[in-house]
Amino acid sequence: MRSSPMLAAMLAATIAASAALAAPPRETRIPDPAFATAAQLRERALQDRTSWQVVESLTTEIGPRLAGSEADARAVRWAEAKFKSLGYDKVWLQPVSFPKWVRRSEHGAVLGDHAQPLHLTALGGSPGGTVEGDIVRFPDLAALEAAPAGSLAGKIAFVDYTMQRARDGNGYGPASRIRSRGPSAAIRAGAIGYVMRSAGTEQHRYPHTGVTRFDEGLTPIPSAALALPDAEQLARLLSRGRPIRIRIALDCGWDGTASSFNVIGEITGSDRRLREEVVVIGGHLDSWDLGTGAVDDGAGVAITMGAGHLIAQLPKAQRPPRTIRVIAFANEEQGLYGGKAYAEQHKAAVARHQLVAESDFGAGRIYGFNTNAAPHAQAAAARIADALKPLGIEAMAKGGPGPDVGPIASEGAAWAWLGQDGSDYFDLHHTPDDTLDKIDPAALAQNTAAYAVFAYLAASAEGGFGSAPKPAPAKP
């Protein structure tokens, strides 16, 4: 480790900051009447149909809404109108720009003696193009990454990794890395195309899309995900011991820049001094194009819109002192564009973010609660957890902020985690089967109840949960 005057100055500044933090802040408390109101909200939410009506409306009237598409623009207008009709006090749009990716058609086939169609879908970000080649199977990403340069010349790489089912979705990490990093590894080994067993947990005949990216300096290749039965079919064909040649024909690709909007609705806080402080909840408005984006993430938009609506309906005397800000984020799917834009615009105000939480893991019941609240707010957080218990929710030392509130959390906003049961989430995620009928209205209402209780109590606290700007990381 090298010593320098700059480093010494930074250390001194850090110590000074620590000393300032060392003065113990007042313990955050939530007034007792807030718990009575939260209990009312909880019971009302369990009977309320608003969230169901919202997700029914979004998935039916708009349907799929790929970021940057005409339907995405319709969804923005829909969200703006919906916030207004649900009694939000203030509704506004934050512009968000991003590269536009489009999918027109996609076909796959086994060629030769076993000619038959393959059910595949382009990964988001894949270039178009038609390639034919023998497939080379790898059981996982590490095996592909170990393939020597040039060893896949003229071939199509096939990663056949099986995602594991889990309530908290922890199988998605390794499976989605195969989607994000596999194509670049294939290119490095010389491959002309890339296919993977979908990052999914069912055995139905649709592939799971999702975004990929290509490392700098590499020439992208057509990259697609196979339905699970189709990946198994290729593995069985390969087990015969002879080369298996396939065709991937994708018509898709980048097409300039698009803009969309974070659509934001607020229930203004009742306390003039505190109403600049916000509890942020939300979901993302965009979806992949294959399904109608019911569990990903119409549900999240509906749960949080519905929770805010219930708070908006309270008598004035029961309104929380702080503002509830519900955000329908733009373009989560292709790179958290909405969440990053929000953080960029609001990072100077990070300390005024009381708590942030996002619903983006389907519509299963919430079973766990956690927050990274500062020590002086731990008791208040524990009381929120108690208020969620009647919904079957337990405090747990796990979780994190949702994807779109991740960037503002990285700026220092305190986050909460309302952990949904995602056992079935990856049966539907990023597939044509992500449709309204997969949502259980009772489970949806439980989610809305949890978000209403959480947002109301967080907004009603005397004191904060520890949001503060993070010191910029040291640059050498």
Next chain:
Amino acid sequence: MRSSPMLAAMLAATIAASAALAAPPRETRIPDPAFATAAQLRERALQDRTSWQVVESLTTEIGPRLAGSEADARAVRWAEAKFKSLGYDKVWLQPVSFPKWVRRSEHGAVLGDHAQPLHLTALGGSPGGTVEGDIVRFPDLAALEAAPAGSLAGKIAFVDYTMQRARDGNGYGPASRIRSRGPSAAIRAGAIGYVMRSAGTEQHRYPHTGVTRFDEGLTPIPSAALALPDAEQLARLLSRGRPIRIRIALDCGWDGTASSFNVIGEITGSDRRLREEVVVIGGHLDSWDLGTGAVDDGAGVAITMGAGHLIAQLPKAQRPPRTIRVIAFANEEQGLYGGKAYAEQHKAAVARHQLVAESDFGAGRIYGFNTNAAPHAQAAAARIADALKPLGIEAMAKGGPGPDVGPIASEGAAWAWLGQDGSDYFDLHHTPDDTLDKIDPAALAQNTAAYAVFAYLAASAEGGFGSAPKPAPAKP
């Protein structure tokens, strides 16, 4: 009713025939040693992997095999080779001709304010074409049939009937009538296109294809089935009270005449005097093009090929006196062409058909047994039922011959029914999801055991089950 000399002559002939039948035939018996062998077959089949290997091979190496396609021709060669490799004594092909229908592409979409894709598939026999029109929803076929002529001019008829799930598949009758009769009813009312909620019982995002037909004198219109979530989407959109316009774009249609083959394998009977008599079992070799034809009807081919194989493996002394004839029928899906050709060729020999049975209802466990055996063979049939009991199979007064043995049964062949649990069959039937992974190998083995026991005992009986040419129906 008119009286005539011809009618009087026919009545006299009928009375004479009745008198001949009145001489009571000898009671059919199955020798005791046959039951010991049947029990051995049963236990061996439960451990045997042949049927699994057969269906794995067919669905993997051939895949979808629409009648008349290149893959159908490959399937014929596959079946011929498979019979030979499984030790069948005699393998032969019976040519079958039929009109050839092809599917090239299909697209559907909601147009206008709620623009979004629809998941649909052309019904077999539909013409190609692109039509756009407002949809008119009917809850069932009767409602569509009641639509006045001209009332659907320029419109697309939409029948939104929900098929019911049942172990014996009895929901398929009314649902498939909507597929077969709906398009003609729509044309009579003036419609330019036809869509229906698929005849299926799941909630996944694929439509169920299947053949339709157009009544004489009508000009066919593009006709398609919607995935269940898409049908529900249309119903929800219509519930908003405004017209909903959709596009159906089908590239498909009739394309000349094709030929294929019934592929037939025989285990020759051990008794020179009886080996001309046959027990017929089988399934159909063709499939729809969307899936790989695993449960419809790779399973049936595999079960019956595997059952015959086990009988072929018996020591010579245990071979049954009659021949076991296993048939992989051609083009069942588009109109029982293989079954009809078989009956046409063999109707003069109908009395030499000891019993006929087909496996064409998936790969679920067999739960019921029945036969239309003549009275003198009822006791023998009951003993076959007893031999099936250890497999969890009960004698029941229901069922009938399978589709492809229906025509020879109509000529007078006695039939048996080995009733499979089809509770899940219509989740998969005629969809892309009809793939190998949906078959439970243990259930498949139970089927093979049942067919081996049944075929062996039927072929071993002393006496027949009542097969006899049916008098031609009186023509006025």
